[in-house]
Amino acid sequence: MANDAARRLILVLGMHRSGTSVITRALGALGAALGPRLLPALPCNPRGIFEDRRITTANNALLAAMGMRWYSLQPMPVAALRQTALSESGAEALTFLLELLESGPVCGLKDPRLCRLMAFWRPLLGNLSRGGVAVSCVLSVRHPDAVAASLKTRDGMSRAHALRLWIQHELGALAGSAGLPRVAASYDAVLEHPEDELRRLSERLGLPVEDAALRAFADDFLDKDLRHGSAVTNEDEDDAGAFELAQEMYECLLAAAADDMDLESAEATRLLGQWIEAERALPPLPGHLVYSIADVKTKCQ
Numbered sequence: 001m002a003n004d005a006a007r008r009l010i011l012v013l014g015m016h017r018s019g020t021s022v023i024t025r026a027l028g029a030l031g032a033a034l035g036p037r038l039l040p041a042l043p044c045n046p047r048g049i050f051e052d053r054r055i056t057t058a059n060n061a062l063l064a065a066m067g068m069r070w071y072s073l074q075p076m077p078v079a080a081l082r083q084t085a086l087s088e089s090g091a092e093a094l095t096f097l098l099e100l101l102e103s104g105p106v107c108g109l110k111d112p113r114l115c116r117l118m119a120f121w122r123p124l125l126g127n128l129s130r131g132g133v134a135v136s137c138v139l140s141v142r143h144p145d146a147v148a149a150s151l152k153t154r155d156g157m158s159r160a161h162a163l164r165l166w167i168q169h170e171l172g173a174l175a176g177s178a179g180l181p182r183v184a185a186s187y188d189a190v191l192e193h194p195e196d197e198l199r200r201l202s203e204r205l206g207l208p209v210e211d212a213a214l215r216a217f218a219d220d221f222l223d224k225d226l227r228h229g230s231a232v233t234n235e236d237e238d239d240a241g242a243f244e245l246a247q248e249m250y251e252c253l254l255a256a257a258a259d260d261m262d263l264e265s266a267e268a269t270r271l272l273g274q275w276i277e278a279e280r281a282l283p284p285l286p287g288h289l290v291y292s293i294a295d296v297k298t299k300c301q
Helices: 020-029 053-065 078-084 088-103 112-130 144-155 159-176 187-192 194-205 211-221 237-257 266-281
Strands: 007-013 106-110 133-141 182-186
Touching: 007 020, 007 088, 007 112, 007 159, 020 106, 020 133, 020 187, 020 194, 020 211, 053 078, 053 088, 053 112, 078 112, 088 106, 088 112, 106 112, 112 133, 112 159, 133 159, 133 194, 133 237, 144 159, 144 237, 159 237, 159 266, 182 187, 182 194, 182 237, 187 194, 194 211, 237 266
Parallel strands: 007 106, 007 133, 133 182
Antiparallel strands: none
16 A cells, blocks of 8 residues: 555544544554644543544534534435535635645544545545545444444443444445555554554555554553443344344454455455445334434533
8 A cells, every 4th residue: 555645645434432543543653644733632532532623623514514413323415515525615624634734744634424424525535636645544443332332331322323323434434435545454453462553554554663653652552441332232132233234344344454355355345335235224223222412421522
């Protein structure tokens, strides 16, 4: 995936609570600049969330314009998002990207909302590519039940809702990054074998790795307490169809994170189409399991 372009932008794509902050910090350890306008650390992410304030604000505005929030489950209006990219909102967002790229020759960008809003961002990334910027992606992989347990603890979200949200974000990340150089990274593997995983990312992304930066990441930044909600929960089994789909997707993504599956292969493309159809065929989530703003128990989002 190495690229000799003068400027590079690496997007970290993944579901909320799936380790995107840790993987973005790992990019920082590999020399990627994360920009000067990062949101502050929050109680749910005391080590930092590493999100550009303007990008996250723009994504929240996009969702609000469609009557949605970060946890909404309704389908994304792809055509409307693509049209919005041609508007003043798109021009402003492109300006944000260009300003971020002034931070260094290699920049990292993370916001879980990107997964579901790639129909808006891909045209802008195309503009960057035509201007000589090499764009690539890292897909953050974490077990959907661990994500659900974390969201249950933090927000009181039902497992059923969290599983649906995980599926939508991962499908959005896979479909939205198609055609771009990309690599999958396991959050658990980064926590358990940080030096090995950073060297793997270094090789796959074509970024230099310095022993001192690697040790600082492994010894000073990582902490066992980062593994929020690692326990698996078995509630809400009436959404078994979503769990089976999420489990199948996770196993394939985990294989990709171990370099045992090629995301660009015909088989991966076939599976993605199959998963998209399976997600569309899921029955509506029972009302008592749907998470809403009235349930919010945190200021972290």
